[in-house]
Amino acid sequence: MANSTEEAKNQMLEAIGVHSVDRLFEQIPDEHLTRREFRLPAPLTSEVALKRHLLDVLGKNETCENNLNFLGGGVWQHHVPAICDEIWSRSEFLTSVWGTPSSDLGRNQAWFEYASQLGELVGMDFVGLPVYSWGAAVGHAFRMAARMTGRTRVLVPALMDPQRLDVARTYCGFPEQEGHLEMVAVAYDPATGRLDLADLDGKLDRETAAVYFENPSYLGVIEDQAAAVCRMARRRGAEAIVGVDPISLGVIAPPSDYGADIAVGTTQPLGIHMNGGGGVGGFIATRDEERYAREYPTLQVSLTDTIVEGERAFGLTLFQQSSYGSREEGKDWTGNSVYLWAIANAAYMSVLGPTGFEELGRAVLRRSHYAARRIAEIPSVSVEWPTGFFKEFVVRYDETGLSAAQVGARLRAKGIFGGKDLSGDFPGLGQSALYCVTEVHTRGDIDRLAGALEEAVCA
C-alpha cells in the first residue's frame, strides 16, 4: 500500500487537518466499534512465503491433468486453447470495471463478438451477456416465459441435473407466494432415455408457461423428438426452452432448426477451465423479437454509432429494464457475472471456426462411442442407452454386485476419475455412473479405462 508510509499518512492528515485517523471514523458511534482481538492468522507478508503457502495447500488437490478424468455432467474437460488464457488474463481486460463505450471499446466489442458467435451456434439473433450459470439461465428463462404468457407452470425433464434443477427451482419460489411458478417433471422413456411425449402431452395445459428440455440431455442422450416437443409446446401457447451444450453444435442441429423459442446453456466448454466448478457461466438467447427482448434480465451490448458518421460503437441496449435501471420494477436482477469468460468464449469460437466445431464434434462422437462400446464388452457391465448420445453415457454396474461408489474408489486407486455416481440422484438407474469422453481422450486412454474397469469389477 503506497500510502502506508508515515510521511504519506502525515501528509494526508495534515491536508485534512486532523491529528489522528480515528477522527475520520467519527460517524461511527463508539458502541458500534468492535473490541475484538481478531484471530486472523499472522500475515504472510512476502510474496515468496505466500506463494509457498498457497502451493502447499492447493497442492493437496489431485487434478484432471495428473489423473485420467471421465467426470462431466455439466462441467466438462475440453481442450482449452492456450490463447484463450493469454487473452482473458490481459491486465486491460482483467482490471476493467465499467468505463465508457469509447474507453472500453475493445472489451465491449469482444462481448458483441461473443454474443454474435454464440448466436450463430444456436441459430438465434438476440443474445444477452452471460449469467452466473446454466441453472441461473434456466431460472431466468422460466421467469421470462411466465411474464410473457402470464402463466404459472413450467415443465422440466425428470432426468435433469439435480443441482441445476435446484437452482431453477430457487427462481420459482414457494406456492404461498404470488408469482410462484410450479415445476412439474415430465417422465422419460426408459427404453431410450428421451422424453415421454405422452406424458408431456398430458401435462401441457393452459397454465403451462414453458416446456424445458435438454439436448443432449443431462445423461447425454440426443433428443431426436426436439421438433415435436417444441411444436407441442407452441400449440398450447407455451414457450419451448432448450438447454444445450454449445460445443455439440458443430454436429447437432441448432435450437432454431427444431423450433425452440429460448436457448439456454453453459459457456464453460467454450474455452474455460473447469476451475473446480468455478468455470461455469450461463447464456440466454432468443429470436430478436420485442416480445423476448423486453423480458431479458441481463445487460447486453448493441452495435451502434458514434457522433461521427460511419464510426462504430457498442452500447448497452434495454438498460432501463435491468435492475440497475429500475430496481424492483426491473426484470429479475443483474450484477457482476462472468463477463471476462465471455471474452475467452469469443476467442474460442473464432479460433475454432465452423470447421473446428464440426471436427471437434466428430472427434467427441467417435471417442465417446468407442468408449461406450469398449465398456459394454466388459462382463456384467452395461451401457444404458448405447447409441444416439453425445459425449456422455450411463454405465450400469448392477450385475457386478458392486456399488457405483466402490467401482469409483477402485478406479481412483488406479489414477482414474471414473464416471459420476448417479445412484443417489437417480435410483431408477440402479448402481450407475455418467461417463464423459471428449477430444482430450486418446484411444489409449479409453483402452486404459476399459482395462481398469474390467479389473475393478472382476476383482
Added chain:
Amino acid sequence: MNNGLRKYHAAVWDEPLVMEMGAPGRRGMLFPDAEPELESLAGDAGGLVPEGMRREKAADLPELSEPEVLRHYLHLSQETLGMMGISLFGTCTMKYNPRIAESITRLPFVADTHPDQDIETLQGTLEVIHGLDEMLRDLTGMDRFVFQPGGGADAAFLHATVTRAYHQAAGALSQRRKIITTAQAHPCNPATAAAAGFDVITLPLESEGYASVEALRSVVSERTAALMVNNPDDIGIYNPHIEEWVDIVHEAGGLCFYDHANFNGVMGRVRARELGFDACMMMLHKTFGAPKAGGGPAVGAYGCVSELAPYLTTPVVVKKEGGYTVESSGAARTTQVREYLGNIPVIVKAYSWLRAMGAEGVKEAADLSLLANNYMETRLLEIPGITKGLPHLDEYRMEMTRYSLGELTEETGVTTVDVQNRMVDYGVDAYWMSHEPWFIPEPFTPEAGEMWSIEDLDYWIDVIAAICDEARTNPEIVKTAPHNQPIHRLEGSGLDDPERWATTWRAYRRKHGSGAAAAASEG
C-alpha cells in the same frame, strides 16, 4: 493539453469485427482424427447423430488462423482502458489484484479440477474455502460463510431466498411478504427481494443522510420478512441508528441483512454480528483483492448466524477428522443460487489477499481508504463548481464521498456525463456517477481505496480540475469528448429502438443491410 498533465492517447486499431475477418478454409484449431482406427471401431461420426438432428449448415463463424485471432483480441485489449491508468471507480473499491494469486489460480490444481471429484482429491480447495470462511467469521462474527453466490447481487438474492425458506418453515411466509430497504441501498437489494417474491418497501432519504427511525417504525409490522441495507451508503454516510433499526425489525420477527459491499471503510472496526445482523454479504471481487474482470467472475460471500445455516445453499464445507468434507441439507432446494461450491479461483484470490494482509493489514487498509477519501475531499472541494453531496452534513465521510457537478453544469452546461467522457482523454478511467435513484444533481462518486498513491490521487484530482477549467474556457472540447480514444462519443439513440438495436452481427445485418455494414466498416 498544456496543463501540466501527461500526454496520452489510447491505442487505435480500427479493428474490424472478428466476423468480418478471415478467409474460407482458414483454420485456427485442429482436432484431426489422429486415430483413424477409431472410425472403423466407432463408426462414421455423422451416423452417430440420429437422423434429423444433424447440423445441416455449418455455423457462420469466422475462419481464421490462430495468430490472427490472438492479434485481434490483443488489439481489443489495447482498446480497453481498465486499470492501465488510474481508476477510482466508486462503489466498487478498485484495488490492485495481486498477480501471485492470478498465477497460482491458473495452475492445474485450481484450473483443471472437476467439482465432482471425490472429496479426498479436493482437500486443498476445501481447506482454502474453510480457511476463508473462518477468517470472514472472525471479521464479521457470523457463524458460517458460503461462496456460491456469483456476485454481490446473487448474495442478496441468496438472502432473499433464505428469508423465504426461514419464514416458510415457520409457516409465516404468506403473512411475511414485505422486505424493507432504503433508497440508498444498491438496486440489487430491492430487485432480488422482488425476484424472490416479496413486496418491496423503500424508505426515502431524509435530511440526516438516512431514513429516520420513525420512518422505519411506520412500515415495520408482522408482515415484515426482512430488512436489507448497506451501511455506509455510497454517499459516504454511516447510519448511527443501525442497531436500533435491527432491534425494531427483530422485534417484529423479521431478519436483518447487512449488504457489506462497502466493507472497505469499516473492516476491522465494525462487526455485523455485534450490530445485531443475522446475515451479511461481502464482495470478494471488490474488497478482497480479486479483479473486477469487466463484470466477473465474482463472488458475493454470504455469512449468517447458525439459526439460518439450515437454509443455506449447498454444499457447505466442514472440518472433519484429518481434513475437510462437504455437507448438503434438503432445505437448500429453494435457496440454491448456483451450482457447485462457487467461483473457486476468486475464492482462492480472496483467501490469498487476507492471508497476506492479516488483521492489522486489513485495519490499516480501512484507515488508508478513509484517509485517502478525505484527503481527496479537501482538494476536490477547492475546485469551483464541485460541491459535496448533502453538503449540510459536515462530518468526515467514510471511504467514499458523492459529489455534485450541479453548479458547474448550471454555469457552463457541461454535465457529469461530459466530464466522465473527458476524463478518459487523460488516460483516467471514467468515474461512477450514481446508482438509481440520483439524489444529487450531476453526481460523481470516486472511491480512493487504500492502494492508490498520493501522486495518483493528486493526478486524478488534477484531471478533474483541468476539465472543470476547460468547461469554462473551452466547453465544446468537453461536450464532444472523448478525443483521445479509439472512437468518439456514443450516439445512443438507436439503442432502445427495436428496428435498430442489434446484440448480434446476424441481427445487425438483417436490420441495417449489408450496405450499412459496409459503410460502417469504412468509418
